[in-house]
Amino acid sequence: GAPPLVVVFDGQVYNLPQLRRDLHSKLKSYPPVTAPVSPPIDETCQIVACLYEQLGPQCPSRLRGPFAFALWDLRRGYLLLARDRFGIKPLYYARAGGTLIFASEAKAVLAHPLVTPALNLCALPHYLTFQYFPGEESAFKNVFRLPPATCLEARDPSPAQNQGQGPGLHITTTRYWQLKFNPHPDRHLSYYVDFTGRLLKESVRLHADTGLPLGAFLSSGVDSSLIAAMLTVDRGQARTFSVNCAGGRYNELPPAKETALLLRSIHRELEIDSAMFWEALPRAIWYQDEPVADPSAIALFLACRLAAGEIKVVLSGEGADELFGGYTIYRQPASLAPLQALPRPLKQAIKQIALALPEGVKGKNFLLSGITPLERRYFGNALIFSEEEKKQLLNRELFPGGWPPPWEATAPYYRRSRRLDGLTRMQYLDFFTWLPGDILAKADRMAAACSIELRTPFLDHRLVEMAAGIPSCYKIRKGITKYVLRQAASQYLLPEISFRPKLGFPVPTGLWIGRHFANEIRELFRTSPAACYFNSSYLTGMLDRHLQGGADYGRKLWTIAVFMLWHRLYLEKGDTNFPPLP
Incomplete structure (x- = not known):
């Protein structure tokens, strides 16, 4: 009666035709996908089952694309969970009462009667640094994320195999793929430009292979512009979608429209106004499962709603900055090199001088950064609260033994990259922390919330492996970031588009808090849960100084507000019957 293998799969496999050819003889022994059975046989699940029988837990290494899957082998009493190489698709799990619970969404794990929703308090200080909960531990106590490129194996052990784990399942995790950043300075710039163009063109073609209505997000940047251009070459004409937040430092819409016309x-x-943004906020937080205090997540949610009216699949540029060296902060190792090379006694003297300078004096932060090792100054693209600020902000009674500093979370990545140059080490850290923890977490969930699929052509593992070999002198050249990618883009776009400086996505949280959100945020800060975790007077004082123009605390206030809204929805059982958005 029951099949020997059961597969549940979320995602896409872009090399399905190749796998079908390679496994042709093996697939003959499987029921045809057209067999009249219930539930119907999915070809992707069939391919995964066939690969498993050939390769065991290494079977995910043959899949090209974003995925999370579970495979249950009834014959062996064996469960295999796997997640794609970059963490595009989410996969949560928890152990409770000798039971393993897993799902694509944390809220599904929390619905299990053996799981009680609770805050992962020990990781809260890390959230205040990174604006998300980094690593394998989620925001929920004893609920974990399966890391990217990792398999989890679970089986009922014999007494000899139990190895002290106690009754229930024996669980192990192993990586099936590891990205190695290994720059090759002996290769010419043209080699990387040519391969980037060819591999990205192939990836766009594979990601655009769908029978569903298709389009692309388009911003002022080169990443989305190049994806849209390649999609246009592949399809003849594309649908493109752009959003902008009113009141930001610059407007994304005119340059995006210029590219669309081209x-x-x-x-x-x-055009997203403050009222639209705030109205969408609780809904977006609910769909994200965990607090991610990146304001652009809400703008992305609204962009997905815009696109969902016309298409079902959207191509987007996530991953390009981490791969090709696009963040402006990646210039820092070169600018700080003279200070970093100074003898230690001279560095100590500079430190004393810098610390004596008043706050806000130009050059103070530059001097302090220049004499601080990379491992202690760079924790990723967001550094929200410093350790000194956390001492004033957090309720110290909840942390009688203190809390782990942020460099403990980043130390494993710095150890593995210790032989690389500073710029590449920053990339390495961002690729394994910021990319899955923030960028991809918001991309997949915000698209799924709007019933569309967001695909990321830059995150094809063949392209990624090639880009990991680009030397730093080609990543940033003459102060221009993403130099290799911009050169490749010049074959499709005008120079003023290919070489437009990176602007980032402008969400004016500080301005909107001052003009529109102050009362709502003050109300959040006055709640009893806020008083439990934080120093209420410090919170309200920070808000007051922001409103008076004494300092810009926009990102800090936003980070706390997102956490409190998430806490209300998930731990206080707040109302999730959201009214329809206009």
Whole structure:
């Protein structure tokens, strides 16, 4: 009666035709996908089952694309969970009462009667640094994320195999793929430009292979512009979608529209005002499962809603900055090199001088950064609260033994990259922390919340492996970030688009808090849960100084507000019957 293998799969496999050819003889022994059975046989699940029988837990290494899957081998009493190489698709799990519970969403794990929703208090200080909960531990106590490129194996052990784990399942995790950053300075710039263009073109073609309505997000940056251009070449005409937050430092819409006109795409755009943004906020936090205090997540949610009116699959540029060296902070190792090379006694003297300078004096932070080792100054793209600020902010009674500093979370990545140059070490850290913890977490969940699929052509493992070999002198050249990618883009785009400086996505949280959100945020800060975790007077004092113009605490206030809204929805059982958005 029951099949020997059961597979549940979320995601896409872009090399399915190749796998079908390679496994042709093996697949003959499987029921045809057209067999009249219930539930119907999915070809992707069938391919995964066949690969498993050939390769065991290494079977995910043959899959090209984003995925999370579970495979249950009834014959062996064996469970295999696996997640794609970059963590595009989520996969949570928990152990409770000798039971392993797993799901694509944390809220599904929390629905199990053996799981009680509770805050992972020990990791809260890390959230205040990174604006998300880093690593394998989620925001929920005893609920974990399966890391990218990792398999989890679970089986009922014999007494000899139990190895002290106690009754229940024997669980192990292993990586099936490891990205190695190994720059090759002996290769010419043209080699990397040529391979980047060819591999990205192939990846766009594979990611665009769908029978569903298709489009692309388009911003002012080179990443999305190049994806849209390649999609246009592949499809003839594309649908493109752009959003902008009113009141930001600059407007994304005019340059995006200029690119859309050049590509002759069917273009849609949306101006997001503060009321629209705040109305979408609780809903977006609910769909994200965990607090991620990146304000652009809400803008992305609204962009997905805009696109969902016309398409079901959207291509987007996530991953390009981490791969090709796009963040402006990646210039820092070169600018700080003279200070870093100074003898230790001279560094100590500079430190004393810098510390004596008043706050806000130009050059103070530069001097302090220049004499601080990379491992102690760079924790990723977001550094929200310093350790000194956390001492004033957190309720110290909850942490009688203190809390782990942020460099403990980043130390394993710095150890593994210790032989690389400073820029590449920063990339390495961001690739394994910031990318899955923030960028991809918001991308997949915000798209899924709007019933569309977001695909990321830059995160094809063949392209990624090639880009990991680009030397730093080609990542940033003459002060221009993402130099290799911009050169590759110049084959498709005008120079003013290919070489437009990176602007980031402008969400004016500080301005909006001052003009529109102050009362709502003050109310959040006055709740009893806020008083439990934080120093209430410090919170309100920070808000007051922000409103008076004494300092810009926009990102800090936003980080706390997102956490408190998440706490209300998940731990206080707040109302999730959201009214329809206009």
